Amino acid sequence: ATPTAIMAAIGNLTKYGILIKDGQSLEELAHVDELIFDKTGTLTNGTPKVVNVTSDNPEEMMYLISSLESKSEHPLAKAIVQHYNSNDLAKVDNFKIHIGEGVSGSINGSRIIAGNKKLLKSENVPLDGIAECQNGEIQIYVAKDGEYLGCVYLADTLRKNTSKTIRRLKGLRIKTTLLTGDNEKTAKYIAEKIKIRNVKFNCLPQDKTEYIAREQILGHKVAMIGDGINDAPSLKKANVGIAMGNIGSDISVDASNITLVNDNIDDVPQLIAVARRSIKVIS
Numbered sequence: 223a224t225p226t227a228i229m230a231a232i233g234n235l236t237k238y239g240i241l242i243k244d245g246q247s248l249e250e251l252a253h254v255d256e257l258i259f260d261k262t263g264t265l266t267n268g269t270p271k272v273v274n275v276t277s278d279n280p281e282e283m284m285y286l287i288s289s290l291e292s293k294s295e296h297p298l299a300k301a302i303v304q305h306y307n308s309n310d311l312a313k314v315d316n317f318k319i320h321i322g323e324g325v326s327g328s329i330n331g332s333r334i335i336a337g338n339k340k341l342l343k344s345e346n347v348p349l350d351g352i353a354e355c356q357n358g359e360i361q362i363y364v365a366k367d368g369e370y371l372g373c374v375y376l377a378d379t380l381r382k383n384t385s386k387t388i389r390r391l392k393g394l395r396i397k398t399t400l401l402t403g404d405n406e407k408t409a410k411y412i413a414e415k416i417k418i419r420n421v422k423f424n425c426l427p428q429d430k431t432e433y434i435a436r437e438q439i440l441g442h443k444v445a446m447i448g449d450g451i452n453d454a455p456s457l458k459k460a461n462v463g464i465a466m467g468n469i470g471s472d473i474s475v476d477a478s479n480i481t482l483v484n485d486n487i488d489d490v491p492q493l494i495a496v497a498r499r500s501i502k503v504i505s
């Protein structure tokens with residue numbers, strides 16, 4: 223049976239849109255000493271917008287990438303298709319999602335790929351002399367039959383109160399870490415802005431779970447907070463998985479111990495304080 227103090231705390235938190243699976247999840251949370259954040263959709267609002275397009279032939283490039291991305295549910299994909307804003311899309315064959323990297327497929331017999339630098343490099347697309355953006359924007363590279371076509375730049379906005387959340391976690395002596403599939407520049411830009419010192423970029427889902435496993439071996443109790451389908455393995459691997467509720471997928475909610483229905487990540491420090499207090503009552 224779960225002690226009354228814990229049950230009372232869980233019941234109370236429900237009113238604030240914080241859903242906790244069971245008493246053990248709250249107890250585990252009380253012992254957490256590292257909080258790992260996913261970036262897109264967790265620290266940021268997850269609704270990026272296209273802010274720039276660079277290409278010698280922007281019409282062709284936008285037609286191709288929008289056709290390709292119309293097959294994907296990724297927030298970046300949705301933003302691109304919405305920006306293109308046309309029903310005139312090409313038929314895509316052999317569509318493939320490269321998790322944490324981008325998408326590919328063939329259109330009218332040509333192989334189209336769209337994604338991060340890593341994906342384009344793995345397909346041997348020469349990117350020499352192509353400038354990298356410096357200001358935290360997400361840069362998606364597009365190639366056709368192995369040739370660079372251009373870039374689409376998207377910007378995502380930070381959620382409110384993220385800096386305050388990090389500051390409060392530090393006050394609770396909790397190590398903060400950013401793990402993202404995004405590139406070094408964007409990752410460091412965000413980390414610097416909100417003062418997360420520990421940052422790992424270009425992470426595939428398995429890199430995220432491996433990082434968590436290493437920290438656990440070192441004796442850390444880890445909570446992971448994420449939103450996407452990609453995050454499900456690391457939400458499971460962490461001692462405590464926290465899912466964003468609003469835009470979070472059912473899969474990430476299932477994989478987690480705690481759901482923040484209203485997406486208020488600034489509730490987390492308070493939640494940890496409540497967890498610590500409620501285990502004190504029973505011990």
Ligand code: ADP
Nearest residue numbers: 261262296299322323324336337338402403404
């Ligand atoms: P995060 O870990 O920040 O939530 P993801 O793992 O979902 O990000 O994606 C990592 C990176 O892979 C993105 O920043 C983007 O460069 C690329 N990417 C992922 N999905 C797509 C897509 N559908 N189209 C283009 N690029 C993508």
Ligand code: MG
Nearest residue numbers: 260262263450
């Ligand atoms: Mg994400």
